[in-house]
Amino acid sequence: MQPRAIQFWFDFSSPYSYIASEWIEALAARHGRTVQWKAILLGATFQAAELKSPVSHPIKREYSLHDFERSARFAGVPLKNPEKFPIPTQNAARVFWWLNDKRDATGSHWARHCLRAYFARGVDLSDTGQLKVLAAEFGLDPHEAEAVWNDPAWKLRLKSENEAAIAAGVFGAPFFMIDNEPFWGNDRRPQIERWLERGPF
Amino acid sequence: MQPRAIQFWFDFSSPYSYIASEWIEALAARHGRTVQWKAILLGATFQAAELKSPVSHPIKREYSLHDFERSARFAGVPLKNPEKFPIPTQNAARVFWWLNDKRDATGSHWARHCLRAYFARGVDLSDTGQLKVLAAEFGLDPHEAEAVWNDPAWKLRLKSENEAAIAAGVFGAPFFMIDNEPFWGNDRRPQIERWLERGPF
Numbered sequence: 001m002q003p004r005a006i007q008f009w010f011d012f013s014s015p016y017s018y019i020a021s022e023w024i025e026a027l028a029a030r031h032g033r034t035v036q037w038k039a040i041l042l043g044a045t046f047q048a049a050e051l052k053s054p055v056s057h058p059i060k061r062e063y064s065l066h067d068f069e070r071s072a073r074f075a076g077v078p079l080k081n082p083e084k085f086p087i088p089t090q091n092a093a094r095v096f097w098w099l100n101d102k103r104d105a106t107g108s109h110w111a112r113h114c115l116r117a118y119f120a121r122g123v124d125l126s127d128t129g130q131l132k133v134l135a136a137e138f139g140l141d142p143h144e145a146e147a148v149w150n151d152p153a154w155k156l157r158l159k160s161e162n163e164a165a166i167a168a169g170v171f172g173a174p175f176f177m178i179d180n181e182p183f184w185g186n187d188r189r190p191q192i193e194r195w196l197e198r199g200p201f
Numbered sequence: 202m203q204p205r206a207i208q209f210w211f212d213f214s215s216p217y218s219y220i221a222s223e224w225i226e227a228l229a230a231r232h233g234r235t236v237q238w239k240a241i242l243l244g245a246t247f248q249a250a251e252l253k254s255p256v257s258h259p260i261k262r263e264y265s266l267h268d269f270e271r272s273a274r275f276a277g278v279p280l281k282n283p284e285k286f287p288i289p290t291q292n293a294a295r296v297f298w299w300l301n302d303k304r305d306a307t308g309s310h311w312a313r314h315c316l317r318a319y320f321a322r323g324v325d326l327s328d329t330g331q332l333k334v335l336a337a338e339f340g341l342d343p344h345e346a347e348a349v350w351n352d353p354a355w356k357l358r359l360k361s362e363n364e365a366a367i368a369a370g371v372f373g374a375p376f377f378m379i380d381n382e383p384f385w386g387n388d389r390r391p392q393i394e395r396w397l398e399r400g401p402f
Contacts, residue, residue, distance in 0.1 A: 051258055058251060059370060171264065
């Protein structure tokens with residue numbers, strides 16, 4: 001019997017996605033599951049669900065910035081709120097889908113490379129110069145990466161993934177689908193663990 | 202040394218507040234803490250933070266209704282989504298503050314009585330007839346309870362608690378303040394447990 005994949009939607013500018021990206025693979029592996037990584041743009045899902053970033057709301061903003069770093073410490077993940085936040089991340093996401101489609105599993109490695117760079121080291125993924133440096137660090141030809149994010153075909157690939165996510169009920173990130181059961185948020189980890197251990201509850 | 206109280210803000214129409222209301226007292230007691238219950242109206246905090254109920258958002262609505270019941274099962278708390286939801290809860294909240302101020306600890310007992318009635322039995326707290334029945338079940342004179350919720354003094358008491366909550370950084374419910382550290386949501390329970398066990402992290 002094939003292990004059923006866990007679908008994992010994330011945005012490169014989402015701190016809770018970053019935290020979840022650091023534990024989902026190990027958790028899945030412990031339960032004989034694989035992870036299907038899916039880069040999306042929260043801008044698209046927020047618009048569909050009539051939502052905004054938590055840091056765009058008065059009062060909630062201050063709590064959220066504090067909670068990002070505290071939740072990371074709680075999970076044992078290094079995170080320092082980036083100076084520029086949130087940022088547009090379509091370029092990193094298009095490279096993700098290119099790697100995903102062309103080079104098998106390297107998409108998720110690129111995702112972890114970029115998420116760590118942004119949230120642990122403050123590398124601005126929306127700056128094409130910095131993103132090219134990241135691409136080179138990752139072993140890509142930076143000019144090839146740049147050609148990908150400027151290519152209408154990969155723009156369309158990301159757009160269609162945003163639309164598919166919304167159609168699947170995704171309104172935020174991280175968002176998980178396990179055996180058709182939806183879980184939203186890094187803080188659903190205890191419920192996800194229970195589901196993987198003992199099945200539906 | 203006096204145990205420092207845990208401040209616990211809740212709304213009578215908040216399912217996650219109901220779930221938290223079922224575990225906060227036992228958790229606090231295990232750590233030598235008391236709980237200071239504070240009824241508020243999410244309508245007021247949502248307005249201040251420019252937020253809406255999760256069920257007022259497309260896509261998020263369906264997930265949230267599913268998650269309310271699943272999160273209750275996960276916590277071992279009986280919950281069935283009420284037919285009428287959300288509801289205005291100012292009357293139950295004014296009686297809470299009256300009991301809190303006049304009869305010491307019975308405010309929290311009233312809160313648990315009403316939250317269970319609404320979320321486990323579907324009693325509509327916004328219906329004054331049903332609320333009077335609940336008051337009688339609780340051992341109150343229903344006419345006295347009705348006089349309280351119509352009394353400008355108790356209307357003002359609730360209003361000032363809403364304002365104090367907003368000033369303290371509360372934008373949703375349940376909301377906890379422990380040693381001046383804010384925690385929002387039933388799903389912050391693991392972090393609250395760690396804080397109570399081992400202090401700041």
